[in-house]
Amino acid sequence: MIEAPEALCLAEQLNRTIKGKRVTDVIVKNTPHRFTFFYGDTDEYEKRLSGKILKRACAHGGMVEIDAEEVRLVYTDGVNLRYYGPEEKLPAKHQLLVGFEDQSCLVASVRMYGGIWCFPTGDFEGSLKPYYESAKYKPQVMTDAFDISYFMGLFKGKEQEKKSIKAFLATEQMIPGLGNGVLQDILYHARIHPRSKVSSLSFGQKERLFDAIKLVLREMYCLGGRNTETDLFGKPGGYIPHLSKATLGSRCLSCGEMILKENYMGGSIYYCPGCQKYE
Missing domain, CATH: 3.20.190.10 (MutM-like, N-terminal)
Known part of the structure; x- marks a missing residue:
């Protein structure tokens, strides 16, 4: 996708x-x-x-x-x-x-x-x-219109606080164009577990999450997309995900823990238990 x-x-x-x-x-x-x-x-x-x-x-x-x-x-x-x-x-x-x-x-x-x-x-x-x-x-996630002020506004409301961060980011068109394919690396860079509740996130964690969204999407764009997707001419992209089925069981380059996989919300989540602690 x-x-x-x-x-x-x-x-x-x-x-x-x-x-x-x-x-x-x-x-x-x-x-x-x-x-x-x-x-x-x-x-x-x-x-x-x-x-x-x-x-x-x-x-x-x-x-x-x-x-x-x-x-x-x-x-x-x-x-x-x-x-x-x-x-x-x-x-x-x-x-x-x-x-x-x-x-x-x-x-x-x-x-x-x-x-x-x-x-x-x-x-x-x-x-x-x-x-x-x-x-x-909606403000496009890769434009200046999608800024920190707009992003923080997405968290408002009791219904949002009940969700896991995966559900918040990648369902119901909350952020169009941000799905499970990029979610894993965004949360890895933000050091947030996919199951973490929105209500548990500090302001600093939300800021870090915003920075991770911009960082990962920009890098992916500059490299022509992921290596699992092809462009208009059938050429694979140059972005290699940090967390995916290809890296499952390998060691995290940051902390050395093994990359894990779980079934969650009808799909799969990949995470590093050392960098993305679930509390």
């Missing part, structure tokens, strides 16, 4: 690669996928996109949105985007292929689950609207 830094990298690559291209071909649902969520009638996608010139792409949290004149094309965080040049062999399986005049293509395929939404500008409705608008209009 792509996170905010990876979505930003993809948007920048799209602007350098497909901006200004005219759409000539649209293939929807080439490969059936149960957990691909489209917007409205997919038979309308070809009519909406054909002949359109792609304009600016931008990232909203873990989403990538492309302006195609009067139409918006949105790919959510579970979608793998690949650009193929005129002479490259196209994959056999995909959920949306957009072809251009020069015979190049933008191909979207869904892994576990993901959304591919094509809709007239300003006309996004339905149950997914709050999810889309939250990602689009």
Whole structure:
């Protein structure tokens, strides 16, 4: 699942690669996928996109949105985007292929689950609207708008205090584009256990958490995303997570304790028991 830094990298690559291209071909649902969520009638996608010139792409949290004149094309965080040049062999399986005049293509395929939404500008409705608008209009975590004052404000309310820090950070679109894929390293740098209750955190710990969010996401962006994800051209990123299944059982470089894994909240958490004490 792509996170905010990876979505930003993809948007920048799209602007350098497909901006200004005219759409000539649209293939929807080439490969059936149960957990691909489209917007409205997919038979309308070809009519909406054909002949359109792609304009600016931008990232909203873990989403990538492309302006195609009067139409918006949105790919959510579970979608793998690949650009193929005129002479490259196209994959056999995909959920949306957009072809251009020069015979190049933008191909979207869904892994576990993901959304591919094509809709007239300003006309996004339905149950997914709050999810889309939250990602689009909340302060973006990698911008100056997401500052320490805004971050501290997220902790207000008794409902937030009851949550674990993992639940607080990575659920309910609290911080769009910050999910389990980056959460582990953020908490490791902040020296906070994933199970720690929000109510137990001191002001200093919250400040340290804010700094860790900015540090990890910036480093991930500068290195082109994680090494477990690929960019628009299929190249893996250069960021190697400190905590992941690949480092499970290895020694923490800071304190020497062994990296552990637990099942928690329907997923996995990785942590260092020496650096991230649970009290």
